[in-house]
Amino acid sequence: MQERLQDESYKSGKRVLLNGNQAVAEAVKIAEPDVIAAYPITPQTPVVEKLAEFVAEGVLNSEFVNVESEYSALSVVYGAALTGARVFTATSSHGLAYMYEMCWWVAGSRVPLVMALPTRSIGAPWNIHSDHSDVMILKDVGWIISMAENAQECFDLTLIGFPISEELNIPYSVSYDAFMVSHTAEVVEVRDVELPKRKQAYKILPNSEFALNAVTVNDARHKARKTLMKDLENSRRKIEKIGRCFLGEDFSLAEKYRVEDADYVIVTYGGWSGDFKDVVDEMRDEGVKIGLLKLRFLRPLPEEELKEISGDVLVVDRSALYKFGGMGGEIKRIIPEAKNVIAALGGYEIGYSEIKALVRRFVSGKIGEVEWYP
Amino acid sequence: MILPGNASCHGCPITIAMKTLDEIENPVVLMPASCSTVIAGIHPNSALKLTVVHVPFPSTPSVAAGMSRGYRKLGIKANVIAWMGDGAADISFTALKAIAERNEDVMVVIVDNEAFMNTGNQSSSSTPKYAKTTTDPAGKRENRRSVSLSLINYGYVATASVGYVKDLRRKMRKAGEKDGFRLLHVHCPCPPGWKFEAGLTVEIARLAVQSLFWILWEKDNKLRISEISKKAYENRIPAEKYIKLQGRFKGIKREEIEELEKFAVEEFERLLKLEEIL
Numbered sequence: 001m002q003e004r005l006q007d008e009s010y011k012s013g014k015r016v017l018l019n020g021n022q023a024v025a026e027a028v029k030i031a032e033p034d035v036i037a038a039y040p041i042t043p044q045t046p047v048v049e050k051l052a053e054f055v056a057e058g059v060l061n062s063e064f065v066n067v068e069s070e071y072s073a074l075s076v077v078y079g080a081a082l083t084g085a086r087v088f089t090a091t092s093s094h095g096l097a098y099m100y101e102m103c104w105w106v107a108g109s110r111v112p113l114v115m116a117l118p119t120r121s122i123g124a125p126w127n128i129h130s131d132h133s134d135v136m137i138l139k140d141v142g143w144i145i146s147m148a149e150n151a152q153e154c155f156d157l158t159l160i161g162f163p164i165s166e167e168l169n170i171p172y173s174v175s176y177d178a179f180m181v182s183h184t185a186e187v188v189e190v191r192d193v194e195l196p197k198r199k200q201a202y203k204i205l206p207n208s209e210f211a212l213n214a215v216t217v218n219d220a221r222h223k224a225r226k227t228l229m230k231d232l233e234n235s236r237r238k239i240e241k242i243g244r245c246f247l248g249e250d251f252s253l254a255e256k257y258r259v260e261d262a263d264y265v266i267v268t269y270g271g272w273s274g275d276f277k278d279v280v281d282e283m284r285d286e287g288v289k290i291g292l293l294k295l296r297f298l299r300p301l302p303e304e305e306l307k308e309i310s311g312d313v314l315v316v317d318r319s320a321l322y323k324f325g326g327m328g329g330e331i332k333r334i335i336p337e338a339k340n341v342i343a344a345l346g347g348y349e350i351g352y353s354e355i356k357a358l359v360r361r362f363v364s365g366k367i368g369e370v371e372w373y374p
Numbered sequence: 375m376i377l378p379g380n381a382s383c384h385g386c387p388i389t390i391a392m393k394t395l396d397e398i399e400n401p402v403v404l405m406p407a408s409c410s411t412v413i414a415g416i417h418p419n420s421a422l423k424l425t426v427v428h429v430p431f432p433s434t435p436s437v438a439a440g441m442s443r444g445y446r447k448l449g450i451k452a453n454v455i456a457w458m459g460d461g462a463a464d465i466s467f468t469a470l471k472a473i474a475e476r477n478e479d480v481m482v483v484i485v486d487n488e489a490f491m492n493t494g495n496q497s498s499s500s501t502p503k504y505a506k507t508t509t510d511p512a513g514k515r516e517n518r519r520s521v522s523l524s525l526i527n528y529g530y531v532a533t534a535s536v537g538y539v540k541d542l543r544r545k546m547r548k549a550g551e552k553d554g555f556r557l558l559h560v561h562c563p564c565p566p567g568w569k570f571e572a573g574l575t576v577e578i579a580r581l582a583v584q585s586l587f588w589i590l591w592e593k594d595n596k597l598r599i600s601e602i603s604k605k606a607y608e609n610r611i612p613a614e615k616y617i618k619l620q621g622r623f624k625g626i627k628r629e630e631i632e633e634l635e636k637f638a639v640e641e642f643e644r645l646l647k648l649e650e651i652l
Contacts, residue, residue: 034447035440063443068472072436075429075469079404079440082427085447087440101430204427204441206400206452211420213428220417 013192020154020181023188024090024116024174025050027158029060031114031195034085037065037076041095042128043118043178048090070095074102074115081111082212084203086162088113092178093120096134103171107142108224109213112165112200116158117175118182119270119318121346129347130178132270132319135298136326138173142228144235145299147269148176151186156247157296162195163242168235169201170228177271177318178347193246236300254302258284259291263311264363267331267338269295270318272355279356288363298327306334313338314362318345324370343373380421382413385572387562387579388485389413390536394543395424395455398481398550402427402441403455406434406462409492410485434458435469439478446479453550456482460500461490463521470521474528474555481549481556484521487564495567502587503637504630505568505622513626517637522559526652529555532592536562537579538602541590548594561588569621581616584609586638589645597652599645607642 038048054060077087165172243251317325328340438456534542582588590600613635
């Protein structure tokens with residue numbers, strides 16, 4: 001198996017066995033950030049360990065800053081980004097919550113940066129396993145948010161994060177499920193590409209008499225937020241253009257899987273999309289016209305693809321907001337009849353047969369507006 | 375460095391300290407939410423003829439470290455200054471200690487007015503015992519703690535006072551010329567917060583030094599108590615003279631003044647002993 005994979009390694013880059021975290025680190029290596037800062041948290045730790053190794057081995061020429069907290073991790077890369085440096089950080093769960101103030105500050109400052117966010121539950125009680133509670137608190141801050149399904153997408157979505165963030169002057173996060181993706185090894189094509197040099201809207205330099213983010217009154221803050229949110233809403237074309245340039249022509253914000261003639265469409269994102277696709281295949285074999293729409297980006301939301309759906313819709317979330325799952329409520333804004341399931345928080349194991357049973361219940365019209373599973 | 379017509383209060387000590395920033399080459403000044411933010415002015419104007427980056431309260435040391443790393447990596451000459459009040463030093467203390475420990479090329483200036491003055495005089499760890507603030511209306515119950523003393527083992531650390539500008543300028547210049555972690559802790563008596571006449575800022579600052587309530591020292595390779603403070607120890611003025619001018623100590627009892635005086639003298643004598651070994 002390994003030999004056959006090695007044989008195939010060649011056309012564009014090489015194929016290697018990597019888990020999600022390692023795939024992120026390989027992509028960061030290509031981007032060559034000037035400054036990396038991070039604080040360890042499960043399941044993110046292997047990303048920064050790998051990057052620290054690269055720096056120690058001399059294959060990555062970055063300033064690597066071992067900070068004392070996640071709050072400082074984002075603060076350090078924010079400061080470095082202001083000077084014109086390309087930067088990277090990574091965190092998860094409580095780490096994201098701890099750096100939350102800076103998440104807003106970075107977005108409001110329109111500073112490009114990339115952050116990996118393996119998704120993990122937020123306590124209490126303690127839980128280190130996957131759900132999407134953490135990424136949901138970042139969702140409406142004003143970041144571009146991508147969700148990887150597997151190690152390959154971890155690599156791809158991290159790689160394009162740098163030029164996308166630098167083109168739009170909006171911070172960028174790449175999320176992927178704890179353990180299921182972060183620690184699961186898969187064959188990844190490490191693309192042999194070069195990224196364009198860092199660019200950004202402004203830099204802070206000495207002797208400039210420039211005051212950044214001073215106190216505002218009247219409409220200044222309103223305008224700043226409005227511009228950011230509008231730019232984020234309208235970022236789709238630029239993201240797709242950059243994505244296609246590095247990842248191929250079929251790249252888009254959402255993956256349409258057998259949706260063309262579907263009477264039923266499941267909307268998913270993240271690691272378990274693969275399981276749901278298998279269920280779709282099996283049920284297609286049985287003659288059920290079912291498909292799946294996988295959101296590769298939560299911000300900007302792939303609204304065009306959602307609007308194209310004609311069949312019954314089930315949104316499967318792995319986080320709970322008030323009354324709805326993380327995306328269920330807002331997808332109902334686009335598809336009012338959409339059903340929503342909040343499933344498997346805190347790494348609760350949901351196997352293929354359970355997923356299939358859930359989808360069967362949906363197809364037979366037995367799922368209510370919003371349901372918890374279990 | 376600082377333009378006239380800025381938003382500072384009458385007799386503001388921080389503006390005195392800000393003027394001494396002209397001793398620094400290629401400064402980039404970071405400011406957390408503080409009196410300094412207000413003085414710096416409202417967007418799109420700026421009262422400071424400097425590059426200023428306004429940042430959230432606890433982030434100041436770390437953003438400064440990031441900027442310094444960025445400039446170093448990109449080969450840009452800059453002197454990154456984390457300019458904060460005693461309140462920001464409290465809330466960012468973990469980060470402050472961390473950048474000291476990593477010896478980040480950052481100059482920290484703490485303009486210490488002994489309370490959260492920007493929000494209207496709430497107690498900080500720097501507020502002296504028995505001083506009344508809006509959160510300690512009956513007077514603070516704990517002694518003040520010196521942030522510079524707690525970081526004395528890291529890099530260049532010095533105290534200064536707006537009452538002794540020549541000494542402050544020398545230390546500002548010296549800190550500015552050095553690499554690595556530097557900390558300048560500047561005593562800033564605040565007229566509205568401490569409740570004294572706006573014309574008395576410099577006098578109160580001097581009385582603080584002369585009564586040993588503020589000690590001028592410098593730790594470069596070695597700890598050295600400044601001559602000004604050593605002379606003050608020889609000819610110490612009574613604590614009462616310093617305290618009685620300030621409305622924040624209104625109603626303080628004689629024995630409480632004596633207790634504060636004893637604390638000040640003991641702190642000086644501890645520092646004298648430290649001078650022998652550090």
